[in-house]
Amino acid sequence: MSNLEDRPDELECEAAPAAGVEIMTPREVPLGGPRAMRVRRTLPQRHRSLIGAWCFVDHYGPDLVADSGGMKVAPHPHTGLQTVSWLFTGEVEHRDSAGNHAMVRPGEVNLMTAGRGISHSEVSTPVTTTLHGAQLWVALPDSDRHTDPGFAHHAPALVTGPGHEVRVFLGSLLGDTSPVATYTPLLGAEILLDPGASLALDVDPSFELGVLVDVGVVSVAGTDAKPADLAFVPPGSSTLTLVARDQPVRLLLLGGPPFGESIVMWWNIVARTHEEVVAWRTEWQDQITRDGAVVGDSQDVADGRFGIVVGDHLPPIPAPPLPNARLKERR
Template identity: 70%
Template structure:
């Protein structure tokens, strides 16, 4: 699957390559969104400056190859996204956050991923987890497993459905057969290089889909080596409605989320509770962030359709 280029956070923002969702495939396991960006020279692009914005019904998974991003959210979590360290934010019933590349970042390169929460957990409390996986390595390859288990390593990060997320770096010409769970479907996002994925040639920036029933994924790197992200999970089995930053189960869900966000950001006078500034609304306020919140775009004239 080839990506399409979209602006991140507005028409003058840095460009990202979006490979999921697409018209013919909306989910891989519970993975419902894959953005891939860089390497971008921050002096030329301005880097990542995404002001406070809301989420519902999902988890965000941030993974960078180069550069650093400061994360702040309305649950009071402040963290820096660094290379080979995963930051997972649970939006649940509602959260807002900002993402801004650090002043010391000169080159920004990474992936922003979303996971749909199953219906029974989509209104869970917001949360945040951080993990720096150890490197595992073999003949011609190195890996960092940030979700689930692969190649003898396992991540302690908790998710609401079984998931796999890992970075693999392959030396030039390396052949690697990766044992995988046959109940999972998988996606292989090629960051750099050219890779044969179980016999299919996949160029840099593209995402290869591997259906359930496979016990191994065969990877072969080209002459320049390669770096890939391997994502997976059992087929989600639920329909979702995804629009802007919201995941719901119906058009009316999304309308309600949008209305709540718009009402909240136009509210006068936040209050201080437990030592931090918050609003009485669903999404809270991102503390110590001078950037004004991003208003929601207008809804389309037609009812939003579900994704399966």
């Protein structure tokens, strides 16, 4: 998914210290024009930009496609990150410049590695009437951020127990381990709880954790979180206790050790310096323009760092203007 804000904030991303569970509330962001889908963005925020290596959390729906027009995100670039797509309802077609063509479906994770540069598109399918899910980004460490682009798909098994169902799409939890490779230790899981159910999870005490609530109200280590909240849990405990209140709960559990690196994140680019952002933005613009105008079809773009999204005939998304100030470099 692209960050389609016309003037995206420049963020110097660093982990912020916390003494206990912190509840982060979202802001609404439109993905395009006035009828377009709106997403609830809880990460990054000005006071906290990463949970482990997770650096971007968008949560959307349930949205009726008849009202919103569905998801129609034309080819756009990414660098220095991995995208993680997880759906609750609907179906989205993914195409990327590494030649991958796949469907995003409920209960199945699609992970795209941007590395040194990739472009991709995401379009909801004609059979989709309702869209509901999350789009997540993971920052790549400096040692691996120039890796070749890649793609992985996994349909995790359902892990069940008294009052709960769990699908582990990244990392390990409740005895299940995802085969999807990541460049830093990560945890990603969908958890469903029956009303009143309590679930004590063994977790890595070195991990920061984030609990994104989709439906219901859940107690996260003693602090209540409501729908669309992202509850941050600092490292230090080997157990995380989740308790559903009086309604069924669905949530995503995200985690990883503190990232340990500052990043500069602007638009769809995760970089380390102002100069990198400027250079990658220029490369993308040069690929998608002819005589100063954006080409009318993604098949017409020049083959460069970000490649060509074969099979997608939407015009590519131009980069927004840079802010009138130097983007902050890593300190």
